[in-house]
Amino acid sequence: MQRVLNLMREAGARPAHEKRLLRAWLAGRALRSATTARDLQFPRTLLEALPAIESHLNAHVRIESEHPGSDGSLRFLLALHDQKTVESVLLPRDGLCISSQVGCAVGCVFCMTGRAGLLRQLTSAEMVAQVAAGRRHRPVRRVVFMGMGEPSHNLTNVLEAITVLGTHGDIGHKNLVFSTVGDPRLFERLLANPVKPALAISLHTTDVALRAQLVPRGPRFEPAELIALADDYGNAVGYPVMYQWTLIEGVNDTDAELERLTELMQGRYGIVNLIPYNTVEDLPYKRPPTERARKMSQHLHQHGVLCKLRRSAGQDVEGACGQLRARSLPERAAIATDA
Numbered sequence: 001m002q003r004v005l006n007l008m009r010e011a012g013a014r015p016a017h018e019k020r021l022l023r024a025w026l027a028g029r030a031l032r033s034a035t036t037a038r039d040l041q042f043p044r045t046l047l048e049a050l051p052a053i054e055s056h057l058n059a060h061v062r063i064e065s066e067h068p069g070s071d072g073s074l075r076f077l078l079a080l081h082d083q084k085t086v087e088s089v090l091l092p093r094d095g096l097c098i099s100s101q102v103g104c105a106v107g108c109v110f111c112m113t114g115r116a117g118l119l120r121q122l123t124s125a126e127m128v129a130q131v132a133a134g135r136r137h138r139p140v141r142r143v144v145f146m147g148m149g150e151p152s153h154n155l156t157n158v159l160e161a162i163t164v165l166g167t168h169g170d171i172g173h174k175n176l177v178f179s180t181v182g183d184p185r186l187f188e189r190l191l192a193n194p195v196k197p198a199l200a201i202s203l204h205t206t207d208v209a210l211r212a213q214l215v216p217r218g219p220r221f222e223p224a225e226l227i228a229l230a231d232d233y234g235n236a237v238g239y240p241v242m243y244q245w246t247l248i249e250g251v252n253d254t255d256a257e258l259e260r261l262t263e264l265m266q267g268r269y270g271i272v273n274l275i276p277y278n279t280v281e282d283l284p285y286k287r288p289p290t291e292r293a294r295k296m297s298q299h300l301h302q303h304g305v306l307c308k309l310r311r312s313a314g315q316d317v318e319g320a321c322g323q324l325r326a327r328s329l330p331e332r333a334a335i336a337t338d339a
Ligand code: SF4
Pocket: 103, 104, 105, 106, 107, 108, 111, 112, 113, 114, 115, 147, 148, 149, 150, 181, 321
């Protein structure tokens, strides 16, 4: 964000002007709209520089294509200044899912994003720009860092984006959701941040060996230890932790998993989010039958564990994160070869 602020300062902006301009940008409004209030005079140099500042801000992400889903979601393929692409999704009920990296080093076996490895980190400005772009379409009151990338692997930039969104972006702190496979250094950093987001832990299994297969370059946490650390964070900030469980047929939908999960989650300040896997053409995993997912959810409820069974928003617009981008790459290569 520093470059954005420098541009404003070089044109004569003082902190109050920066704040107004940032708020207008993050709200998806034209910068000019920030200059009309009578209580704050904008210097002429700054007014003259506004079109250039605005183009710089809006160039962080450019919408390449839009893919509406029948559930009200709207998925974007976004081009960055270096022509790399990421995805974001406007979710039903004023949510937005954004990306924090181009690619991802974790390599979850069921995810298209993880297949190419990490290409680069997103800057904090590229993350908040996804919110500004989303808000130019419709209101956004909740931002989840669940798109491409593992936020804890780009922690400084993600925390800066969270701080900007929670301070100038008009988003309640518990409506900023940091989604992670877990990282030993993470919990302390989150607690020290001025804006403390809600936490979503990608758990997927209670079996350490299976987790090492499913999340190959994730941290080697004992699930019980990971849940305990997340639970401490949830209690400290006062919002429940979400435990994400991508439900894959024959892999983590067994009775043994369900029993262990029930036991580990009892008494925790959290909610299990069961997310039936979106079957992807190139990957060997399958979505379990709806009835099985429903039974698992009922079992957790009956044993005092809060649980949501999710119909993944955007599943009919290419499914999970990374698929739009994966599909666009051969097309881009073809365009480059034709040129
Ligand atoms: S699911 Fe998330 S953490 Fe895993 S590879 Fe995909 S983007 Fe990375």
